[in-house]
Amino acid sequence: MKILENKTITDVPYFKAIGIHCGVKKKRKDLCIIYSEKKSVAAGTFTTNKVKAAPVIxxxxxxxxxxxxxxxxxxxxxxxCTGDEGLNNAYTMATTAADCLGLSPEEVLIAxxxxxxxxxxxNIIIPGIKKACDSLSYTGGESAAEAIMTTDTFTKKITVEIEIDGKNILISGISKGSGMIHPNMATMLSFVVSDVNISKEMLSKAxxxxxxxxxxxxxxxxxxxTNDMVIAMANGSAQNSLIDNENDDFIKFKEALDFVNKELAKMIAMDGEGATKLIEVSLYNAKTVKDAKLCAKSVISSSLVKSAFFGSDANWGRILCALGYSDGEFYPEKIDIFFKNDVGTVQLVENGKGLCFNEELAKDILDxxxxxxxxxxxDGEYSATAWGCDLTYDYVKINGSYRS
Known part of the structure; x- marks a missing residue:
């Protein structure tokens, strides 16, 4: 697999895109369209929140x-939370784009x-969609990535290339997300496109x-x-043999898709509202995959852990506490905990007990x-990785006046 620098979704063959300012926001781009000139299969994963926005429905x-x-x-x-009017407006957005692009409304997705x-x-969305459809471009990927941002501080994008069946395959994604981010699929938008030839069933599974x-x-x-989703589209223009089962080609595609999605996810975590640090939890030797994920997600979600990392405080007790309420199965008396990065490694806990560790090194790592x-x-052989960020004063500032 090769990472392609300075490439985006419109470098994938037959995909066009554009991001424009139509007036929903005061100044910044606020409307984008991603379009495949060739027929395409799509898969989606949607918010688990019971309160679902009209586009999700x-x-x-x-x-x-x-x-x-x-x-x-x-x-x-x-x-x-806009009722029937919101549903009608979402449908109108799909119908407007479909009319402009010669599609049926059900062949258009909305976010x-x-x-x-x-x-x-x-009154400004409809003309905006028409303008965007007229402006679609093979160089519009960067503007599309800008147009989906809210409180994000940078565009999130990645493109990779793999070889399948002797064909070069591109997978490229853009995403947004900064606040209201929590595990169980929601809290961001992510759009991944590829020229791979794959069935809808296999794309959905991947x-x-x-x-x-x-x-x-x-x-x-x-x-x-309430809103967010991951959408993947594949238009088959690479003309590799159709991937319609879990063969070696599927595995190769899935590994590359995993890489793209993990990199986008880490960018979202890194760009958390007010964040100054990216935190990664690597959890090893759990009894089951479920236990590993429950424990890792509990630590990365803890407000007390996140606050301690903001203050560069090696308060390992908060980590053990978060593990304890995770609902994951483990033996507290077996746990080891380390902090690591390029500065070095420090062990804070061994067999569930605190060690006399180098406080200066720990602070250097946490800084x-x-x-x-x-x-x-x-306690087993399963592992999981989770990502998050520190919790800062600026997070409260941003969300204390979000509507202003």
Missing amino acids: LNMENIKSFNTQAIVVNSGNANA STGIIGVPLPM LKDSVEDSYNMISVDGDTS QKNINITIDLK
Whole structure:
């Protein structure tokens, strides 16, 4: 697998995109369209929040289509908790794009992100969609990545190349997410496109499994959004032999998709609202995969752990506490805990008891922007990795006046 620098979704053959400013936000780009000129299969994973935004409700039906060629995304307004009007507006967005692109409405997916409970300004959304459709470009990937941002501080994108069946295959993704990020698939938008020739069934399986180990393993603030989703599209233009079963080609594609999604997930965690540090939890030797994930996610989601990391305080007791309420099975008297990064490694806990560790080295490690917490349960053979960020004063500032 090769990472392609400075490439984005429109470098994948037959995909066009654009991001524009239509007026939902005061200045920044706020509307994007991603479009495959060729017929495409799509797969989606949607928020687990019982309160689902109108675009999610629409997409849970439209994703069943055997052809999906366009995604329309607006930022600045979530179109959530807006009743029948919101559903009608989401459908109007799909219909408008479909009319412009010569598609059926069910061949278009919709995404929205922003403030909850405010009706969409359709008087500017509809002309915006028409303008964006007319502006679609093979160089519009970067602007599309900008247009889906809300409180994000940088665009999140990655492109990789693999070889399958003698063909070069591209997989490229863009995502957004900064606040309201918590495990169990939600709290962000992510769009991944590829020219691989794969069946809808196999793409759906690959995406579902991939999400479990990537977006479902991140946490910024413990809140699961009403809106968010991961969508994957594949237009088959690479002309490799159709992947319609779990063969070696499927495994190779799935590994690359996993890499793309994990990298995007880490970017989201790194860009948590007000965050100054990316925290990675590497949990080893759990009795089951479920136990490993429960424990890792509990640590990365703990507000007390995140606050301690903001203050560069090696308060390992908070980590043990988070493990204790995780519902994962383990023996507290076996646990080892380490902090690691380029500065060095320090062990804080052995067999469930605190050690007399080098406080100065621990603080030097915690002062860095990237920190790994290694936890060894010594109770099995399964592992899991989770990502998150520190919890800072700025997080409260940003969310204390989000609507302002």
